[in-house]
Amino acid sequence: MNLLILSTTLKNILVLLQDEKNKIYTRILTENKSGNYLAKAIKEVVEESKTNIKNIDEFGIDIGPGSFTGIRVAISTLQGLLIDNPEKEVYTFFSSDVLYRSVVNNNHDLKKKKLTVLKRARENAAYASIYEDGKRIFGPQMVFEDFLINSMNNCILINEEAEYFKNKYKLENEVFYSNIEEESLIAETLKGKRVKIKNLEPLYLQKPLAVENLERRKTK
Known part of the structure; x- marks a missing residue:
């Protein structure tokens, strides 16, 4: 094929x-x-x-x-x-599913953790997808400040664009990067x-x- x-x-x-x-x-x-x-x-x-x-x-x-x-x-x-x-x-x-899979394929210990792919939608909004145990449990959905601050506790953030929101809202989440496989x-x-x-x-x-x-x- x-x-x-x-x-x-x-x-x-x-x-x-x-x-x-x-x-x-x-x-x-x-x-x-x-x-x-x-x-x-x-x-x-x-x-x-x-x-x-x-x-x-x-x-x-x-x-x-x-x-x-x-x-x-x-x-x-x-x-x-x-x-x-x-x-x-x-x-x-x-594309968020590709980012997630690329990360967990190279880091198998992350598969059991809660991960969030963030992509910039505009200055105060993100496209978010949340994953746990190898499955997408939320999104893709456009989210705003309240969600970013209050609804991603214990999530590891994926994607370079997540760094923007981590800095903007002073988030304590870890940010993880991965190349696309x-x-x-x-x-x-x-x-x-x-x-x-x-x-x-x-x-x-x-x-x-x-x-x-x-x-x-x-x-x-």
Whole structure:
């Protein structure tokens, strides 16, 4: 089986192709506006693997939580690749699950502990996912100051972006870092929900500011 995975909500944009012999080809994009080069990166891994798009059996895509712009670029790119096959089902997954799995795979003693992946949504809000005993027990969900201060007792924080909230709210939680493992990315992709490419959408967690402000005024 040839598998192509796109992830645009982690620290770097990642394109991964695993061929039928389980050999892995990757491109990591770190430049500003690297989403502009996503199609080129796909072309490069396909050519390096000596296959073509028509021979790729399965596709996976990171639908969040994270930058809507990055997710939309990835979705548009994938829909363009499969424009002649709108009923094709693709795997969808959460980038927070990949971060968690990458951490516990390298640190087995952490699997029994309570871990929280935090990603910045905006200055005073985070996308949070909480895990315990190898399972996600909360999220992904957008959370604010009260949750960050009061609802993560005894949690180990995962992700570089968690450092921002630790410093901002003077949290005492330990912060743990890990590189993304290719094996973890593939495993979480194949566990993901399958969606027809024509119905593919980002994970929507963040309401527009105008909507939030209106709701706050109504509750006063």
